[in-house]
Amino acid sequence: MRKKTKITKKLYLPDPVVERLSRYLQCSEVLLNKSRAYITSIEFSQTLGFTDAQIRKDFSLLGRLGTKGKGYDLKILKNKIKEVLKVYIKKQVIIIGAGNLGVALTGHKQLIQHNFIIKALFDNDSKKIGKTFNNIPVKPMKELSDFIKKEDISIAIITVPPDASRRVFEMLTKTDIKGVLNLTPTTINSTESIIVYSIDITQGLDFISYRLFYR
Amino acid sequence: MRKKTKITKKLYLPDPVVERLSRYLQCSEVLLNKSRAYITSIEFSQTLGFTDAQIRKDFSLLGRLGTKGKGYDLKILKNKIKEVLKVYIKKQVIIIGAGNLGVALTGHKQLIQHNFIIKALFDNDSKKIGKTFNNIPVKPMKELSDFIKKEDISIAIITVPPDASRRVFEMLTKTDIKGVLNLTPTTINSTESIIVYSIDITQGLDFISYRLFYR
């Protein structure tokens, strides 16, 4: 009990480690579904493309999870990572922007599996307001702040057009939102009170485009 | 002329730099639309959340782009980055998986602006095959390899369900595809002949989830 509390308070992991934890988790779940019970850092390294040393280092940050001479128990590993990433805790989410991408996310099964509960879409298009997509209602932007407070929303996903995203983020800073997933090419920076994580599909393609020509 | 060829051959930029180039480009275009002509590394650093030293370092890798005492000419900067990232060159793209996300991408204007031309969706669902979304036809998987060759497709975007993505990638390795954007939570590694870039929305949310609790 005391130990657990202590770990909870102290476990500040570097960004790259946190990102890899999702990968380990995904891979562990696939293997468990195939009835695998154990895996060594070497086999993991072959599947994931990290070095085995890095994998052991990462896991060692979470505690002594492995068995020497044998490897890692996948069930223990999976549970530990889920605990660290707070996958077991329900997180209420809204999506701002009821366009193609926003609507597509309402049907994303992976989100439910990680306990991200989408409570509403927000948009300013009066043709969309009042509709539902996959049972998720579309609400007008003016209800944003109240909704976040009332429904205890912790994370907003921004899928509006690029030129609107700064404005939307501005609005969010005046609410109780704690985290923002920015799916827009516009740069948004974390603030004192809001964690921002940005994903840009065009950036991904640009990266590939570059590497196709210079490598 | 000689110099240009030389740079083209030699400009191997580290991954983090390539990723930031997309950010610089996006921001430069926004500023140009607002009729700004120049920007200093300091102002850039405030908008993008990088240090000014890093920005100057990054740009210096592309050549001597700035004017001492004055800053960077946004038009020159924009053109240079577009040239480096090969934005001016048309890249034929296919999307594998005509689900919510795949279809959403067919309407993504940003892709066209960077000259990524979506030529087809691929799926195995007979109800979808033959349909079009935003004028993009859905084709059966068995035509994949021929289509890639005939239409000179260089990049495939994978948006199939997680358990199918390894299989799809396996198929792609037997084609002429050069780059893969993996939008699936399943890990896929670059091979000798294929550049892979992976983006996982759930990973992004997991990251936020972690940082909300430990920071």
Added chain:
DNA sequence: TAGATTGTTAATCGATTAACAATC
């Protein structure tokens, strides 16, 4: 026990930052 693999420390590598001379 012998063989295998972890956990961890120390070494390496690479990326970021600080600082400032050069110069517009």
Added chain:
DNA sequence: TAGATTGTTAATCGATTAACAATC
């Protein structure tokens, strides 16, 4: 010219990797 900001080198920082003693 004086002021400002770049381009670049050297210092720092942090993340990855190598190596191996501990041990299952």
